[in-house]
Amino acid sequence: KYAENMYYFSELALTLNAPETGTAPTDSRRRPDQRLMENGRWDEANAEKQRLEEKQRLSRKRREAEAARATEDGTPYDPYKPLWFERKKDPVTQELSHVYKGGYWESKEKQDWSLCPDIF
Numbered sequence: 001k002y003a004e005n006m007y008y009f010s011e012l013a014l015t016l017n018a019p020e021t022g023t024a025p026t027d028s029r030r031r032p033d034q035r036l037m038e039n040g041r042w043d044e045a046n047a048e049k050q051r052l053e054e055k056q057r058l059s060r061k062r063r064e065a066e067a068a069r070a071t072e073d074g075t076p077y078d079p080y081k082p083l084w085f086e087r088k089k090d091p092v093t094q095e096l097s098h099v100y101k102g103g104y105w106e107s108k109e110k111q112d113w114s115l116c117p118d119i120f
Contacts, residue, residue, distance in 0.1 A: 022108060026083075026116045052120065083115055 017038070019029055028034075033052055036045035063080055070077030085098040107113060 022111060024104070024107070024116050025113050026119050030120060032120055056119075 017029055017034070020027075023029065031052070033045045033048035036042075036048055067077050067079065069075075082098065084100060084102075084104045086101045087096050088099045089095070090097050107115070
């Protein structure tokens with residue numbers, strides 16, 4: 001019903017990005033630029049997207065500088081690792097993929113997001 005007003009998306013597609021309480025602060029549904037866009041605030045959404053991208057670039061540069069310093073000093077460096085996934089070789093395809101390693105649902109149940117970085 002009224003699909004022409006909703007870009008002919010199915011009901012499922014329309015609700016995939018719906019906010020949900022209790023999710024991690026890194027959940028993509030919390031992206032401020034996306035929320036602004038969905039509310040029709042295009043100029044603000046674009047400015048926010050630029051801010052987020054610059055924040056990501058600075059974070060990557062900081063990690064790269066830390067790794068370079070550690071290499072020069074000969075000190076151990078623990079590179080960035082995803083919280084909820086680990087890279088493993090698929091036994092069938094022999095390709096690397098990200099496999100859920102646990103922890104998300106426990107953190108959600110406790111509402112303890114202290115391990116999540118500030119990405120927004």
